[in-house]
Amino acid sequence: MLLALKAFIVPVIVACAMFMEAVDANVIVTALPEMARTFGHDPVTLKVAVTSYVLGLGVFIPVCGWFADRFGARTIFRVAIGIFIAGSLLCAASTSLFTFTLARFVQGVGGAMMVPVGRIIIFRVVERSEYIRAMNYLSVPAMLGPAAGPLLGGFITTYLHWRLIFFINIPIGILGIWLTNRHIRNTHEPHPGPLDWTGFTLSAGGASLFMLGLSFLDGGLVPVRTAVWMAVSGALLLALYVGYAYRVPRPLLDLRFFRVPTFQASVLGGSLFRIGLGAVPFLLPLVLQEGHGMSAFESGLITCASAFGGMFMRTLASTVLRRFGFRNTLIYNAVLSGVAIAACGLFFPGTPTWLIWAVVLLGGFFPALQFTSLNSMTYAEIDSRDVGRATSLGSVVQQMSLGLGVTVAGIVLQITRTLNGHATLAWSDFWPAFVAVGLCPFASILVTRRLARNAGDDIARGRRVDTGATDASAKPEQG
Template sequence: MPLAIRAFLVPLIVACAMFMESVDANIIVTALPSMARDFGSDPVALKIGIISYVMGLGVFIPVCGWFADRFGARTIFRTAIGIFVVGSLMCAASRSLDTFSLARFIQGVGGAMMVPVGRIIIFRVVPKAEFVRAMNYLSMPALLAPAVAPLLGGFITTYLHWRLIFFINVPVGILGIYLTNKHIVNSHEPHPGPLDWVGFLLSAVGASALLLGLSLIDGQLVSARTAIELCVVGALLLVLYVLYAQRAARPLLDLAFLRIPTYRASVLGGSMFRIGLGAVPFLLPLSLQEGLGMSAFQSGAITCASAFGGMFMRSLTSTVLRRYGFRTVLIYNAVFAGIAIAACGTFVPGMPVWLIWVIVLFGGFFPALQFTSLNSMIYADIDSRDAGRATSLGSVVQQMSLGLGVTVAGIVLQISRAAHGHSHIMWSDFWPAFAAVGLFSFGSIPITRRLSANAGDEIARGARG
């Protein structure tokens, strides 16, 4: 297959998996209030369904690079799609919050291998000068999901039943497996070395326990003491991992990659931004449905505006990066993205729907530029032989940041509700949560300011639209 065709086709195939995962994520948050009623739970408690997915990611992302190197990227990629589809069917059959959370965990296992391994496949096929172009090919189909999913999920939830939304993944998953078998080469590293099982257990259990403890600290599902104990255990295991990784010859999550300036800015600086980004899909549908009394379909018709803003910005990303470079874009756009996220907390009863729609539109515009820039820069100074290991560390931090965003949003929302003395969530409870997660975007600036003016120039110069 000619290189130019492969650089176009392979990202689109990987995008099938990202489309499926993104549809699933955006439909679920639209249906959370309806699920809560069926499960007999508080809508905010449904955040555990989102967190359990991130836990599945956190447990298995660290080993996805090794498995891709050992057994071949194509083999792991198509297996991951199959696991994700099975988890989707289990979600549809769930009868309680516990079983739903377990099904979401299984979906997370599939997602842990699906998206990172897809990125490895793209990295090994596409030249660096074409990488931003390939990322845009990858992103555009995935961006359709946030535009379509809220409308589709809102319609199904309002007029049919939320369980039907999980069947959407089945045909997309089958198509993804077929295209993977037909067009993707089963590339792998000849000698990936032994798997670091000690590092796997320390990092996986530590990250999962910490995130789970934080998500349960409101005391709705377990006692606050149990949640705090989970946090302490998780934090101690992560500290042990850091000490272990400094001495291990080939640690599972190699913290030495953080010495690379572009990688450090993308992973650590990007993690601050992603806390706010991860909170918005959880907070926005809740604020529209529980706060303003909209139906799931009305909510979906508004939340899809964020995707349209993101699509428009993606078409400009290459030009913006070529003109200003990564450092300037990441510093100034972090401010715009944080303000855009926080602005979603200004919704009040009686506000014109068109004005809400415009605010949500800009809530997708600036974060999309930040998201694409961070994902493109992460590989700027990474060698091909290190792609799998670098992807593992980067993906763990990124996904945990998204999950932490949901956790922080839920905690602030509960505190705001308690402070106002509301027995049920009201519209006035949401603005502190949006403001809090929006501020995290500003936290990325001190890290990205340390980049050199020409950081990632090879990729930025290759951004030809």
């Protein structure tokens, strides 16, 4: 009875934290136009607020395992929730886009620690016999968060005020800290050894400068010259990290995993794919509100269709993979996904709402199938002892690609509007951006087509259960 209770209460605590992070990653997209009016900026400029959040997630994920081993998983989990609450309060109190961007970065740092450290807690506290049930609880926020975020954000923005969005996290976070104190013990591992601070400085500093520099290119927050300097400096730091990573035996992010064909296809091919998908939650609410005159809540009702498409796909993914195999699924589904994303740029004033909703639904269905396929294959050729380190690398690349998608979409949108001579956004400004990001899934085919025709067949046909893939982010190890 006690084991069953622990297998329930601990995953629920972690799941609530993960739900809070999943909702927050999606909640502001429907509020961006209203936030832009409050801050006195163009709505496209607010792409930096979206980018800063995923940047905070990406750069801090690799060090979470080290901190959990060094100071205890419960301690870091509570600190992570506290940082996330603090970031939420700062977002609500922000009076400028600059302070809001910093606050979103703080939230991202908290989210970066909450999710992987929460999985570490599950891995260490829950008995193996209850592990699968516990992981099932964690799948709920991953499904509901992307659907609830746009709906909550749209409703609060339309009928209340966008600042109240960030107060949702406060009671959930405080309850989470209290329950963590009561029901989760502070497990420790042997001292993990020194952290690769050189690798962290080069990779985190390089990624931050590069991504933020690209986001600032429109000149809305900093001069264009400064933005270019930031992007170039970031690229140089990342280049230095590449050379460093191949010289040391166990770097923070081990780039040698890219030599593994299935990992390369999953992470690099998947990241090219994510550039396209990462732009859709940013572009879609903008075109519906700025181009079609919908309210934030109306656009949220449509945007959430993508999440429902992903939920429906989960019931069919294993059947599709068994029937067509990983390679064929990844190639042909990338084409369908790219077309579905680009089709969102064809909406014009007067397009029936049901048709928009159906296209957005398909725009969630096909990408979800792609991610399920890619994630299932990631660890097919990775040794169990290397799963944590491979996960750190994969997580960082994936988060950066999502942020890059928002940045690319914003740049294309700004260029199109300038060429069209529009002082404010019009529906005709959006289709080039949707086409540009819709081409990204096609680019992923260049990587996935290198796979052997029978790659991942053992997994697709159920002959191999790779436990590493189940708790892939359970313990990101450090060099």
